[in-house]
Structure formats: structure tokens, C-alpha cells
Amino acid sequence: MSSEFDIWMSYQKQTIESILDNYLPNIESTLNNLNEVMRYAVLGHGKRIRPLLVIASAEVGDADSDALKQRIAAVEFIHTYSLIHDDLPAMDNDDLRHGKPTCHKVYGEGLALLAGDTLQTLAFEVLTQDNNLPAHQNLETVKHLANASGFYGMAGGQALDLLNTNKDTSLNELTMMHQKKTGALIAASVHLGLLSCQDYQEEIAIYLKQFAEKIGLAFQIIDDILDYQSPTEILGKTAGKDEEYNKSTFVSLLGIEMAKQYAYRLADEAISIAEDYLPNSQHLIDIAHFILKRDF
Amino acid sequence: MSSEFDIWMSYQKQTIESILDNYLPNIESTLNNLNEVMRYAVLGHGKRIRPLLVIASAEVGDADSDALKQRIAAVEFIHTYSLIHDDLPAMDNDDLRHGKPTCHKVYGEGLALLAGDTLQTLAFEVLTQDNNLPAHQNLETVKHLANASGFYGMAGGQALDLLNTNKDTSLNELTMMHQKKTGALIAASVHLGLLSCQDYQEEIAIYLKQFAEKIGLAFQIIDDILDYQSPTEILGKTAGKDEEYNKSTFVSLLGIEMAKQYAYRLADEAISIAEDYLPNSQHLIDIAHFILKRDF
Numbered sequence: 001m002s003s004e005f006d007i008w009m010s011y012q013k014q015t016i017e018s019i020l021d022n023y024l025p026n027i028e029s030t031l032n033n034l035n036e037v038m039r040y041a042v043l044g045h046g047k048r049i050r051p052l053l054v055i056a057s058a059e060v061g062d063a064d065s066d067a068l069k070q071r072i073a074a075v076e077f078i079h080t081y082s083l084i085h086d087d088l089p090a091m092d093n094d095d096l097r098h099g100k101p102t103c104h105k106v107y108g109e110g111l112a113l114l115a116g117d118t119l120q121t122l123a124f125e126v127l128t129q130d131n132n133l134p135a136h137q138n139l140e141t142v143k144h145l146a147n148a149s150g151f152y153g154m155a156g157g158q159a160l161d162l163l164n165t166n167k168d169t170s171l172n173e174l175t176m177m178h179q180k181k182t183g184a185l186i187a188a189s190v191h192l193g194l195l196s197c198q199d200y201q202e203e204i205a206i207y208l209k210q211f212a213e214k215i216g217l218a219f220q221i222i223d224d225i226l227d228y229q230s231p232t233e234i235l236g237k238t239a240g241k242d243e244e245y246n247k248s249t250f251v252s253l254l255g256i257e258m259a260k261q262y263a264y265r266l267a268d269e270a271i272s273i274a275e276d277y278l279p280n281s282q283h284l285i286d287i288a289h290f291i292l293k294r295d296f
Numbered sequence: 297m298s299s300e301f302d303i304w305m306s307y308q309k310q311t312i313e314s315i316l317d318n319y320l321p322n323i324e325s326t327l328n329n330l331n332e333v334m335r336y337a338v339l340g341h342g343k344r345i346r347p348l349l350v351i352a353s354a355e356v357g358d359a360d361s362d363a364l365k366q367r368i369a370a371v372e373f374i375h376t377y378s379l380i381h382d383d384l385p386a387m388d389n390d391d392l393r394h395g396k397p398t399c400h401k402v403y404g405e406g407l408a409l410l411a412g413d414t415l416q417t418l419a420f421e422v423l424t425q426d427n428n429l430p431a432h433q434n435l436e437t438v439k440h441l442a443n444a445s446g447f448y449g450m451a452g453g454q455a456l457d458l459l460n461t462n463k464d465t466s467l468n469e470l471t472m473m474h475q476k477k478t479g480a481l482i483a484a485s486v487h488l489g490l491l492s493c494q495d496y497q498e499e500i501a502i503y504l505k506q507f508a509e510k511i512g513l514a515f516q517i518i519d520d521i522l523d524y525q526s527p528t529e530i531l532g533k534t535a536g537k538d539e540e541y542n543k544s545t546f547v548s549l550l551g552i553e554m555a556k557q558y559a560y561r562l563a564d565e566a567i568s569i570a571e572d573y574l575p576n577s578q579h580l581i582d583i584a585h586f587i588l589k590r591d592f
């Protein structure tokens with residue numbers, strides 16, 4: 001990872017923070033506690049991998065700046081809603097997220113549930129705001145994000161994950177579950193980046209999708225490795241949850257060394273695709289390296 | 297209520313059922329249990345007031361039949377998602393809905409949560425499917441539904457309702473809470489009906505909105521009266537919940553007779569608006585009468 005990338009990422013994360021803040025309900029909307037819960041969940045933390053992917057993939061073309069902001073907010077709102085709901089006692093029952101108590105620990109389950117619901121709605125709402133792109137491209141963006149986060153994507157993957165508890169899972173089943181649960185939204189992030197471009201090209205979309213599928217899976221494998229070997233204080237969420245729930249992971253199925261090699265191979269393949277087929281893709285390549293190197 | 301209306305409503309409810317069935321994931325998608333939970337929640341029951349309002353308000357203009365179907369499904373999916381989440385232990389903790397055990401009683405809280413999440417996503421997804429309307433009108437439809445169901449609408453109203461428990465509430469506060477919690481989606485239903493028309497007119501939208509705000513509030517007042525006076529077996533959901541949770545209602549604030557008069561007055565005003573300003577509005581007027589007469 002270059003130092004130039006560190007500077008770029010640090011700058012973009014500040015930009016992302018300010019975009020998310022702007023698209024959340026106005027801070028003075030204190031009609032109820034809901035806004036506070038949404039802000040607690042969204043702001044001030046997070047790796048922002050998905051928004052960074054939106055930004056980096058938008059660099060392959062000529063992005064409209066309003067459209068880009070809207071897509072950045074939309075993917076991160078969907079991601080945050082899924083974390084809030086996933087942390088609830090009915091799902092993973094987690095007390096810690098990004099090193100802070102989870103939403104429902106602070107605000108109660110009812111408001112946490114509603115904050116997740118509202119962030120999902122807001123994700124789609126921001127995609128309907130004005131920009132310089134034709135309406136059909138914005139509508140296509142809504143469609144793509146909904147498809148990636150619904151029954152055939154993220155939520156369907158979470159349902160598979162629920163079934164995965166206390167059950168023998170094959171490598172194929174585990175891969176399919178993760179392709180839906182985390183991979184679909186990561187793939188949507190690069191596609192939404194491209195969909196913020198005025199010169200959107202179908203051919204580029206195909207290579208971006210291949211790139212995203214590989215780094216999405218690599219990301220999840222690294223996640224499994226970190227869950228297995230990192231202490232809670234570094235992870236920022238409760239470590240060892242997979243083992244506690246007797247869930248199959250890439251580590252439990254492949255062993256830690258094979259799992260690492262698999263993640264590195266996937267990232268290498270992703271980087272080759274970016275180098276060979278994606279114009280102006282240095283930041284995408286840097287993100288692929290970053291995913292392998294991260295230790296949190 | 298005319299017998300002609302009974303026949304119309306019965307026919308439309310069958311049509312609505314088949315539309316909802318078609319837009320749910322294919323019945324053979326049994327990758328996980330999620331589809332079964334969604335189908336359990338959506339199909340086979342419900343008053344279908346919101347889809348009926350979509351259909352009746354689409355009659356004021358020249359509706360595109362695909363667009364109409366998409367809007368029917370979208371409002372009912374949003375409504376059903378809100379019921380599933382509202383019934384969860386974290387919210388109203390209800391065991392019974394439409395005379396059947398609630399989703400989480402049958403499938404567990406995790407899958408119920410996910411089914412609600414997925415139905416919300418699906419609502420927006422169906423609005424991005426093909427029809428004969430221009431893309432900007434479909435995008436406007438997504439925007440309107442998101443606005444009505446998010447922070448400033450339904451979900452915000454549910455957060456206010458959480459605060460309403462065990463607390464003195466004024467008539468103004470109660471009205472505002474219901475305008476968001478149930479009124480916003482009812483108003484969105486008539487607007488989405490109009491937004492399925494190829495000859496959409498802004499002026500009609502204004503009168504439809506006034507009509508909807510009045511019947512939305514009347515609907516809620518009748519709901520409070522029914523919760524107060526109906527046994528559980530007729531209501532199909534647990535009766536007396538408002539009293540149990542020490543919630544202010546139109547009955548507790550106004551008394552049952554005043555509450556009834558208020559609902560009748562609102563419905564009369566709605567009917568006058570329809571008669572005076574909305575073309576071809578007989579079914580809207582019939583629905584207003586039906587809301588007052590319903591005993592479930």
C-alpha cells in the first residue's frame with residue numbers, strides 16, 4: 001500500500017463522513033430519538049470499504065458529482081442498516097460494534113430496529129434526488145441496489161447464515177452464503193460507482209463485477225481469519241463469535257494457512273482484471289491490497 | 297355501501313392477491329426459509345385497504361396496467377413489513393395478526409426480522425420494473441413511497457408511538473403521530489395510484505392528498521374504537537393492547553361517542569372533496585364509507 005493511497009483514503013473518508021452527515025435527517029430533527037440512533041450507527045467509525053469502492057470505481061469514467069455522493073450514501077446506509085439488524089438479539093446478539101456498544105445496547109431494541117428500517121428507506125430515497133444523470137440511469141441504480149440487498153442478495157444471505165448455525169456447511173455452501181450476504185453489496189458498490197458516470201459502459205460493468213466478486217470473497221475470508229485470531233479490543237466487535245455459534249467459516253473448513261492463500265489468490269486475480277481491463281483503476285487495486293493487509 | 301361495491305371489492309381483492317403472489321420471489325425459491333415467511337406474512341389475509349386505494353385513485357385518470365400492479369404490490373409490501381416489525385417483542389410484542397400467529401411466533405424473530413427487511417427492499421424493487429411510463433415518473437414514485445415510509449413518515453411515526461407508551465399525550469401529538477405512522481402510507485397509496493396514470497395531473501394530486509389525510513385519520517380513529525370494544529377473535533389481533541400499554545388513543549382522549557363523531561366528520565369531508573374535485577371517484581367514496589362501517 002502506497003503512502004499516496006493512505007493520504008487518498010484518509011481524505012476520502014473525511015469526504016464520506018461529511019456526505020453521510022448531509023444525507024441523514026437534519027440534526028435538528030429531534031421530533032423523536034430516531035435521528036440520534038441513526039447518527040450513532042452511521043457516523044464516526046467504520047472502514048467505509050463500500051463507499052471507497054464506489055469512489056474508486058467511479059474513477060473509471062466521468063462521474064457526476066451529485067450522483068456519486070448519492071451512491072456513496074446509499075451503499076453505506078444499506079450496510080449500516082444490515083449491521084444494526086444483524087447485531088440484534090434475534091440475530092447475532094452482539095454487544096459491540098466498531099469498539100462501541102451496539103445500537104440496541106444504547107437505545108433499546110425497538111429504536112434500533114426502527115433505525116435500521118429507516119436507514120434502508122433512506123438509502124433508496126437519496127437515489128431519487130436530483131443530479132445530472134438521466135432518470136432511467138437513476139432508476140437502474142435503485143433497481144441494482146434493491147436487487148443486491150434483497151431476497152436474492154444480502155438479506156437472503158443472512159437467512160442462509162441463520163441456517164448455518166450449528167450445522168455442517170460445505171465450502172460451496174459457505175461461499176454461496178457469503179456471495180449473497182456480503183459479496184452482493186460489495187459488487188453493488190462498484191456497480192453504483194460506475195452508475196454515477198455519464199459515460200457508463202456495459203463492458204466495463206462486466207469486468208468491475210468480476211473484480212468485485214473476487215475482492216468481496218477475499219474480504220470475507222480475511223474477516224473469518226480476523227474473527228479467529230484477533231482479540232476483541234482490536235477487532236472492535238466481539239471476537240470468536242463464529243466459534244461460539246459453531247458456525248462453519250473459511251478458517252474452520254480450510255485451516256488458517258489455506259484460507260490466507262485463498263484470499264491472496266482471489267485478490268491477485270482481482271488485481272489482474274483491474275490492470276488488464278479497467279481504465280484508471282489504481283485506487284481499486286490499492287483497495288484490493290488494503291483488504292488483504294487490514295488488521296481490524 | 298352498495299352491493300355493487302361489495303362485488304367490486306371482492307373482485308379487486310382477488311386480483312390484488314394474485315398480483316402480490318406474482319411479485320413475491322418464485323414459490324420454488326426455497327434456498328432458505330425466507331420466502332416462506334414473506335409469503336406467510338403477505339398472502340391470504342388482510343383488508344387490503346391500501347391496494348384498494350391505489351386502484352380506486354388510479355381510476356381518476358388513465359392508468360398503465362403494469363405500473364398499477366407494481367404500485368399495488370409496493371404499498372402492500374411496505375405495509376406488511378411494518379406489521380411484521382411492529383409485532384416483534386421489541387415493539388408491540390403481539391402474538392396474533394389477521395387471526396393467525398404472528399410471523400415471529402411461527403418462524404422465530406430472526407427470520408421475521410429478515411422477512412420484514414426483505415419486503416421493504418422488494419417494495420422499492422418492483423417500482424423499478426418495466427412499464428409504459430417515463431422513467432422520471434417511476435423514479436418519482438420511488439421517491440414518494442420512500443418519503444412516506446421513512447423518517448418523516450411511517451417509521452418516524454412508529455418511533456413517536458414508542459415514546460407514547462406510558463405517557464400523557466395531547467390530541468395534537470396523537471394526531472401528528474398517526475398522520476405519520478398510518479396516515480403517510482395511506483396518503484402515499486392514493487398518490488401512487490395517481491402516479492400510475494399516463495395523464496398525471498398535479499392539481500388532482502392536491503385534492504387526493506386532502507381526501508387521503510382525512511380518511512387516514514378516520515381509519516385510525518375507528519381502529520382505536522375497535523381496539524377498545526371488540527373481542528380478540530373478531531379483531532384478528534390482540535384486543536385491548538392500547539389500554540394494556542397505557543397508550544393514549546382517540547377513545548381515551550375524546551371518549552367513544554366524540555371519537556365516532558370525529559371519524560364521521562372526517563369521512564364526510566373526504567367524501568365532499570371527492571365529489572367536488574375528483575373525477576370518476578365513486579370507488580374512493582365507497583372506500584370512505586367502508587372504513588366507517590368496518591367491524592374488524
